[in-house]
Structure formats: structure tokens, C-alpha cells
Amino acid sequence: MNRLSLNQITTKSWSLPEAVRGCADRGVEWIGLWRDKVAEVGAAETARLLAEHGVRVSSLCRGGFFTGVTPEGRPVDGVAQTREAIDEAVTIGADVLVLVVGGVAEGDLRASRQRVADAVGELAPYARERGVRLGLEPLHPMQCAERSVLSTVEQALAIAEEHPADAVGVVVDEFHVWWDPRVEESIERAAGRIAGFHVCDQQVPITDGLMARSLPGAGPIDHRRLRACVEAAGYDGPIEVEVFDAELWRQPGGAVLDQVIEPTASTSPRTDPGVRSYGHAATSS
Amino acid sequence: MNRLSLNQITTKSWSLPEAVRGCADRGVEWIGLWRDKVAEVGAAETARLLAEHGVRVSSLCRGGFFTGVTPEGRPVDGVAQTREAIDEAVTIGADVLVLVVGGVAEGDLRASRQRVADAVGELAPYARERGVRLGLEPLHPMQCAERSVLSTVEQALAIAEEHPADAVGVVVDEFHVWWDPRVEESIERAAGRIAGFHVCDQQVPITDGLMARSLPGAGPIDHRRLRACVEAAGYDGPIEVEVFDAELWRQPGGAVLDQVIEPTASTSPRTDPGVRSYGHAATSS
Numbered sequence: 001m002n003r004l005s006l007n008q009i010t011t012k013s014w015s016l017p018e019a020v021r022g023c024a025d026r027g028v029e030w031i032g033l034w035r036d037k038v039a040e041v042g043a044a045e046t047a048r049l050l051a052e053h054g055v056r057v058s059s060l061c062r063g064g065f066f067t068g069v070t071p072e073g074r075p076v077d078g079v080a081q082t083r084e085a086i087d088e089a090v091t092i093g094a095d096v097l098v099l100v101v102g103g104v105a106e107g108d109l110r111a112s113r114q115r116v117a118d119a120v121g122e123l124a125p126y127a128r129e130r131g132v133r134l135g136l137e138p139l140h141p142m143q144c145a146e147r148s149v150l151s152t153v154e155q156a157l158a159i160a161e162e163h164p165a166d167a168v169g170v171v172v173d174e175f176h177v178w179w180d181p182r183v184e185e186s187i188e189r190a191a192g193r194i195a196g197f198h199v200c201d202q203q204v205p206i207t208d209g210l211m212a213r214s215l216p217g218a219g220p221i222d223h224r225r226l227r228a229c230v231e232a233a234g235y236d237g238p239i240e241v242e243v244f245d246a247e248l249w250r251q252p253g254g255a256v257l258d259q260v261i262e263p264t265a266s267t268s269p270r271t272d273p274g275v276r277s278y279g280h281a282a283t284s285s
Numbered sequence: 286m287n288r289l290s291l292n293q294i295t296t297k298s299w300s301l302p303e304a305v306r307g308c309a310d311r312g313v314e315w316i317g318l319w320r321d322k323v324a325e326v327g328a329a330e331t332a333r334l335l336a337e338h339g340v341r342v343s344s345l346c347r348g349g350f351f352t353g354v355t356p357e358g359r360p361v362d363g364v365a366q367t368r369e370a371i372d373e374a375v376t377i378g379a380d381v382l383v384l385v386v387g388g389v390a391e392g393d394l395r396a397s398r399q400r401v402a403d404a405v406g407e408l409a410p411y412a413r414e415r416g417v418r419l420g421l422e423p424l425h426p427m428q429c430a431e432r433s434v435l436s437t438v439e440q441a442l443a444i445a446e447e448h449p450a451d452a453v454g455v456v457v458d459e460f461h462v463w464w465d466p467r468v469e470e471s472i473e474r475a476a477g478r479i480a481g482f483h484v485c486d487q488q489v490p491i492t493d494g495l496m497a498r499s500l501p502g503a504g505p506i507d508h509r510r511l512r513a514c515v516e517a518a519g520y521d522g523p524i525e526v527e528v529f530d531a532e533l534w535r536q537p538g539g540a541v542l543d544q545v546i547e548p549t550a551s552t553s554p555r556t557d558p559g560v561r562s563y564g565h566a567a568t569s570s
Contacts, residue, residue: 071490104505109463142427142497144464145489145505155466178394179429181440204430205356206494212427220389220430 004278005030005058006257007198007242008037014253016041017049022257024053030238032059032198033092035085043091050093058238059135059171059196060085060094064148066119067102067112071146078102079119086123089132096135096195097127098171103146112149117159120168128167135195136160137171142209153177153186160193169195172230173242175202175213178221187229194235198242199223213244215259239278289563290315290343291542292483292527293322299538301326302334307542309338315523317344317483318377320370328376335378343523344420344456344481345370345379349433351404352387352397356431363387364404371408374417381420381480382412383456388431397434402444405453413452420480421445422456427494438462438471445478454480457515458527460487460498463506472514479520483527484508498529500544524563 006028008019016037023031031050038046038060050057063082070076082099089097101116120134127134136156139148150156153170160168170190175198177183187194201219206212216223227239241260248256291313293304301322308316316335323331323345335342348367355361367384374382386401405419412419421441424433435441441455455475460483462468472479486504491497501508512524526545533541 107505107507109505109507113466140427141425141464142491142494145487151464152466179426179436181398181437202430206427207492209427209491209494209497212494220392220394222392222394 002027002029002278003237003239004028004261005032005238005240006260007032007058007061007240008034009061010241010243010248010260011253011256012249013251016046018253020049020053020055022253023055026257026261028257028261029054029056030058030240031055032061032098032240032242033057033094034061035088038088038092043088046092056238057092057094058240059096059098060089060092061098062100062137063097063123063134064100065102066116067105067149068115069102069105071103079122082119082123083126086127086130086132090130094132096133096169096171098135098137098196100137100139101148101150103144104149109144109149113155116149117162120159121162124163124167128164133166133195134168135171136168137173137196137198138176139173140176140209142206151176152180152182153190154182157186157190157193160190165192169193171196171198172226173198173200174216174221174223174226175200178202178226183226184229187226187233191233194230194233194237196237196240197227197230197235198240199227200241200243203245208246211244211246213242215243215245215248216241287312287314287563288522288524289313289546290317290523290525291545292317292343292346292525293319294346295526295528295533295545296538296541297534298536301331303538305334305338305340307538308340311542311546313542313546314339314341315343315525316340317346317525317527318342318379319346320373323373323377328373331377341523342377342379343525344381344383345374345377346383347385347422348382348408348419349385350387351401352390352434353400354387354390356388364407367404367408368411371412371415371417375415379417381418381454381456383420383422383481385422385424386433386435388429389434394429394434398440401434402447405444406447409448409452413449418451418480419453420456421453422458422481422483423461424458425461425494427491436461437465437467438475439467442471442475442478445475450477454478456481456483457511457520458483458485459501459506459508459511460485463487463511468511469514472511472518476518479515479518479522481522481525482512482515482520483525484512485526485528488530493531496529496531498527500528500530500533501526
């Protein structure tokens with residue numbers, strides 16, 4: 001199976017139709033979609049485009065913000081918005097909805113975490129009835145305050161385990177969890193619960209908490225080890241390349257996707273081609 | 286006891302003599318010193334100034350970088366430099382030497398962590414013979430790559446526990462560990478091992494991984510809860526206010542220290558005076 005998936009944030013300058021076509025043209029069979037890009041063309045048209053080009057959705061990003069406040073501090077009904085996102089996932093054929101659970105509300109970290117667990121409990125049956133799996137994604141601790149009070153795989157798993165495995169899983173994103181001294185044992189314990197695997201690298205030093213990523217291979221993350229962990233835990237689904245990188249985003253989408261597919265085309269100085277073998281024709285080893 | 290300690294990085298514009306005098310003038314009985322500032326006047330003169338002004342050293346910052354590479358990527362003999370730092374701690378009367386253990390060397394996180402454990406094992410007897418306690422300080426995961434492969438209190442404690450409690454302890458810095466879902470239980474387990482408690486707050490969002498701090502009370506950190514944890518674990522030593530904040534650093538040292546002592550003098554909009562009660566005359570409640 002060709003496991004490479006383009007998370008469309010990586011080619012941010014591309015519209016959804018451009019990204020779907022870009023994948024199809026290059027034999028990339030999977031794509032991770034974002035709701036703001038889907039909204040530009042509508043869910044039905046998105047589904048049509050995907051079918052026309054034979055590209056499948058690895059995940060829809062995102063639901064969440066269950067603690068009731070956006071990163072900018074505005075109030076939000078995360079549960080209601082996530083219900084809409086579940087419906088949208090059904091329409092576009094996404095099996096997984098990624099959840100970014102929300103940051104600290106009212107200065108109370110513990111209560112915020114409880115709100116997240118409660119919201120997942122409320123939404124899990126709704127998602128399961130519709131065949132959509134909720135993917136709890138722990139985010140890097142530097143995003144705890146404003147984006148995600150879930151910071152580790154272990155934490156996400158503790159919430160997921162309260163629900164059937166086909167209703168709630170965890171999404172392992174290298175950038176967010178590579179530093180965690182418990183990440184290996186946590187991934188092992190998450191066997192049967194892994195709903196997605198996202199790869200990228202970290203810029204050093206971090207000069208922007210949200211954007212400090214790069215294409216896999218240019219930073220401190222041991223991609224081989226993390227991939228071995230998720231595979232030992234039984235995950236054999238698509239691998240999304242998801243990169244927030246202002247410099248990369250300024251490049252044309254096609255040039256970016258070429259670098260995702262073919263490491264030797266990368267501008268990154270320390271790229272290790274071996275870490276980017278996802279079964280794609282151009283990268284099989 | 287007056288527990289307030291000025292970590293001198295907070296008043297970065299001040300020289301060591303200015304900082305010691307500034308503390309004495311305001312009744313601040315403790316100071317946390319940095320080696321670069323000590324070097325400007327020499328260790329013997331530092332000791333003389335401290336004695337003259339009746340100010341005690343809560344900690345000396347820092348030894349470490351055991352993985353063999355500086356944050357800028359240059360080679361360094363961390364063990365040799367830390368021996369020198371231990372000697373300096375003896376001269377200036379610091380009971381605690383803070384350790385920043387170093388980042389990922391040669392892309393191997395696991396091996397880097399082992400190097401840290403080995404270096405601490407090599408240095409612990411040397412420190413203990415001289416009456417200096419090594420304080421392992423876990424740093425925020427966003428500094429894992431280049432500064433510290435120790436990211437959690439639990440991790441630091443696992444290394445410390447291999448040695449006598451008076452030889453190796455852990456330093457709890459709110460900024461670095463507040464987000465950790467295991468921080469409370471880890472601090473509880475660290476009873477008898479806590480070698481220091483550093484307070485500050487986090488800027489939201491993080492736009493610079495090293496500098497994103499502020500005076501306590503302006504951010505998402507629950508200071509009351511963390512202080513209650515370290516005190517329940519038996520820590521009754523000095524509390525260092527340690528703030529990396531470019532805006533604060535541009536202010537004169539005296540104005541900064543006034544804000545540290547007296548929250549109502551602070552320019553931070555969300556300051557909670559109650560979180561800054563360290564027994565200092567101006568802040569007792």
C-alpha cells in the first residue's frame with residue numbers, strides 16, 4: 001500500500017481542488033483535509049473531487065476546543081462545532097476526525113481537562129453511529145495554554161480508553177510527542193487505538209511555538225524509531241506529512257509536494273532519505 | 286523566613302554587585318546567581334559582596350551540558366565545566382548547583398539521556414564531598430533538542446534517586462513543568478529531593494522558546510497549586526523568581542525588582558497578588 005498522505009496544511013498556498021489534483025498527478029493516494037479549505041468549495045464538491053481523482057481522505061482536521069475558548073480567547077461551543085465536523089467527515093468520506101481539544105479555560109488546568117473528557121464522552125456515540133473515529137491528538141506542551149490541555153499520548157489514551165476503540169483513538173504526531181520520555185511505552189499501550197500518524201521535524205531552536213516545523217529529516221526527531229513504535233502497535237494506515245513552516249508555505253504547492261515525495265528534492269540540509277519511505281513509487285526503498 | 290529569592294537573570298541589566306546591593310536595599314535575603322555574572326567580578330569578590338550585604342545564595346546557575354554540545358552546536362566538556370562550577374559554588378557559599386543537562390547529541394535522544402545519567406554518576410561524589418547539591422532541572426520540552434533531554438520532574442527524579450539525597454536533587458521550575466499531567470504526583474514522589482523552586486509565568490502564545498516568560502500571575506500557570514505541591518513534599522527553602530522576558534530586561538534592575546517584590550507595581554495586567562507571597566515584608570499576607 002502507498003501510505004504517503006499529504007496533510008494539506010503542508011501545501012497551504014494550494015486550494016483544496018489544487019491539492020487533490022496535485023496528489024493525483026503525483027500518485028499520492030491519500031490526503032489530510034482541513035475544514036477551512038473544505039468550506040471554500042463545500043463538502044459535497046470535495047467528495048466529488050476526491051472520487052474523480054481517486055484520492056482518499058486520511059483525516060479531517062479538526063474538531064475540538066472543548067474547553068470553550070479559541071486560541072484567540074473567543075468563546076466557542078466546541079461540542080456543537082465538532083458535531084458539524086463529524087457530519088462533514090461523513091460527507092467527504094473521512095474515517096478519522098482529528099481533535100484539538102482546547103487550552104486552559106479560566107486558569108484551571110484540571111477543570112479544563114475534565115471538560116475535554118466530558119465532551120469526548122458526549123460525542124463518542126454520535127461519531128460511532130456515523131462511522132467516524134475521533135482522533136485525540138496530544139499537542140506539544142508549548143501549546144497547552146491556548147490549544148490543547150492534552151500534551152502526551154498517555155493522557156489522550158486515558159480518555160480514549162473510556163470508549164470503544166472504533167469510536168475514539170489517538171493521533172500520534174512526531175512534532176508534538178518526540179521529546180516525551182514515556183512516548184514509546186505509551187504508543188505500545190495504544191495498540192488498536194492509533195487513528196493516525198503525522199510526521200515532520202522540529203526547527204532548532206524554536207522561535208515560534210506554532211510554526212517551528214520542517215520536512216522530516218532536518219531536525220532532532222528520530223523518525224525511524226517512532227515509526228517502528230506505531231507499527232509495532234499495529235498501525236498500518238496512511239502516514240501524513242504535516243508541516244507548519246512559513247518558509248515552506250511561501251513556495252508553490254507543487255514544489256512543496258515534490259519535496260515531500262522526493263527527499264533529494266528537499267532544500268533541507270540534513271535530510272535522511274530513509275526516513276521518508278511511505279511506499280510511494282518515488283520513495284520506495 | 287523570608288523566602289523570596291531574586292534569580293539574577295530577572296534583572297539582567299544589573300551587574301552582580303548591583304544585584305546584590307539591590308536585594309540588600311529592599312530586604313531580599315536570597316539571590317540566585319549566574320556564572321557569567323560571577324565571572325565578571327570573580328568568585329572571591331562575589332563571596333565578599335554577599336557577606337558584606339548579608340545576602341545568601343539560593344543557587345548557582347549552572348553546570349551541565351553533559352551530552353557534549355552547547356545550544357549553539359559547539360563541543361563542550363560538560364563534566365569538566367561542572368567540576369569547576371562545583372568549586373565555584375563552594376567559594377560563593379551556594380548549597381545548590383543548577384544543572385541544565387544538555388540537548389540531543391548526534392540525533393540520538395536515548396543515548397543522550399544515558400550520557401546525562403553517567404555524568405551525574407561521575408559528579409555526584411565530587412559534589413557531595415564539597416557540600417554542594419546538584420539540582421537536576423527538567424526544562425520545557427521545547428528546549429529538548431538543544432538544551433535539556435530531561436523534560437519532566439519524573440525523569441530528573443529517576444536519575445537523582447540513584448544517588449544520596451544530599452548529593453543530587455531536582456529543581457522544580459513552574460515554567461518548565463506546569464503543563465505536565467504527572468507533575469503533581471512527580472513532585473510528591475520527589476519529597477526530600479527538591480533542591481529549588483523557581484517561579485514565573487508563561488507568555489501566550491509562545492513566540493520564542495527561550496524568552497516566553499513573564500512575572501508570576503500574568504499567565505496560565507496555577508502558582509498556588511504548584512507551590513502547595515512542593516511544600517507538601519517538604520520543601521521550605523527559598524523561592525526564586527526567574528524570568529526570561531525581553532521587555533522586562535529592558536527595564537532598569539531596580540524597577541524590575543520592585544515589581545518582583547510588590548505585585549501592585551507590576552505592569553502585568555492579570556497579576557494575582559496572592560501568588561507572590563514569599564514572606565517578604567512587602568508581600569506578606
